Amino acid sequence: MSAFMSAFASLVGALADLLQPFFQTASTAAAIVLFTALVRLAVHPLSRAAARGQKARTKLQPQITELRKKHAKNPERMQKALMELHAKEKVSPLSGCLPSLLQMPAFFLLYHLFSSQRIGGDPNSLLGHELFGAPLGERWHDALADGGPFGAQGLVYLALFVIVAAVATFNYGRTKRQMAANPVTPATGPDGQPMPGMGAMTKVMPLMSFLTLFSVAFVPLAAALYIVTSTTWTAIERAYLYRDTPAAEAAPALAL
Numbered sequence: 001m002s003a004f005m006s007a008f009a010s011l012v013g014a015l016a017d018l019l020q021p022f023f024q025t026a027s028t029a030a031a032i033v034l035f036t037a038l039v040r041l042a043v044h045p046l047s048r049a050a051a052r053g054q055k056a057r058t059k060l061q062p063q064i065t066e067l068r069k070k071h072a073k074n075p076e077r078m079q080k081a082l083m084e085l086h087a088k089e090k091v092s093p094l095s096g097c098l099p100s101l102l103q104m105p106a107f108f109l110l111y112h113l114f115s116s117q118r119i120g121g122d123p124n125s126l127l128g129h130e131l132f133g134a135p136l137g138e139r140w141h142d143a144l145a146d147g148g149p150f151g152a153q154g155l156v157y158l159a160l161f162v163i164v165a166a167v168a169t170f171n172y173g174r175t176k177r178q179m180a181a182n183p184v185t186p187a188t189g190p191d192g193q194p195m196p197g198m199g200a201m202t203k204v205m206p207l208m209s210f211l212t213l214f215s216v217a218f219v220p221l222a223a224a225l226y227i228v229t230s231t232t233w234t235a236i237e238r239a240y241l242y243r244d245t246p247a248a249e250a251a252p253a254l255a256l
Contacts, residue, residue, distance in 0.1 A: 006120035008109055011035075013126070028129035028136060032110065032222050036229040039106045044237070047099045051241035060085060107226055114222035126222075132156050136222040160216055160228050167235045168209035174239060209235075 015031035023030040063085060071078035114137045116124055127137030134143060134153040143153035150158075212231050216224040 002120050005109075005113060005116070009113055009119050009124070009126060012113065016129070025129075026131050028126065029131035029222075029225060032136070032225045033229050035106075035110070036226050037233070039103060040230060040233045040237075043099045043102050046102065047237060048241060050099055054242065103230065107223065107230075110226050111219060111223040114220040131221060131225070134221055136225075137220050139220060140217045156221070157216070157224075160224055161213060163228055164212050164216055164231065165210075167232050168212060170239075171209040171235055172207065 012028065012031055012035065015034055016028040019030045019034065020027040064082065067078060067081045067085065071081055113119070113124075114127065117127070118124055119126075124137075127135065129136050132152065132155075134156040138153075140157050143149075143151065143157050146153055148154055209231070212227060215227050219227070
């Protein structure tokens with residue numbers, strides 16, 4: 001693991017050196033944004049495949065509703081029938097999770113890199129790199145202790161919060177509009193009645209993107225840059241790929 005982290009640190013350093021003529025002291029921060037974009041480009045084909053799968057599942061909604069009604073009192077038979085339907089139509093019910101799952105290792109690598117004092121037995125020099133005066137290895141509470149919310153470091157976080165809030169507001173409005181235009185039949189339990197809590201979940205779903213604000217506040221600034229970049233990419237990507245898909249099928253990811 002130590003050798004792997006050393007190699008990853010070298011990769012981030014190499015990207016920073018490549019960008020240094022253009023971004024000067026912010027080159028490492030720019031390297032993190034570039035690294036995030038490269039990760040998202042790598043998983044974009046899976047995102048497109050997931051979008052096709054989501055649209056296919058949306059077309060199956062009437063058949064799924066009928067199977068739930070038909071086997072309402074036999075949950076095992078209902079699950080088997082649903083699996084058979086998905087297999088017959090060559091639709092995976094889990095395909096939408098793959099892009100997010102494949103991004104998680106990249107995020108945790110970055111988080112670990114900028115949370116470790118030593119890499120490969122040597123001091124982690126990346127922790128001292130900054131974005132407009134805010135060290136990439138520190139967190140929001142460090143910025144508050146050094147100048148307050150409107151100090152040099154605090155303003156960096158304020159800018160990130162504004163971006164996240166803007167993206168979350170965009171997702172909120174889009175999700176609300178889609179849910180109003182494309183109501184989805186709620187899942188039912190063995191007795192054929194709507195499952196408890198599903199109504200509340202539907203109401204909370206449009207607000208999920210705002211949880212990203214908490215993530216940005218509690219992770220190292222380098223990881224926060226990854227989150228903000230990835231979340232913004234996700235909002236734009238999903239707005240295009242899922243433009244004709246009901247919101248319940250295209251709910252925005254929380255952070256990645």
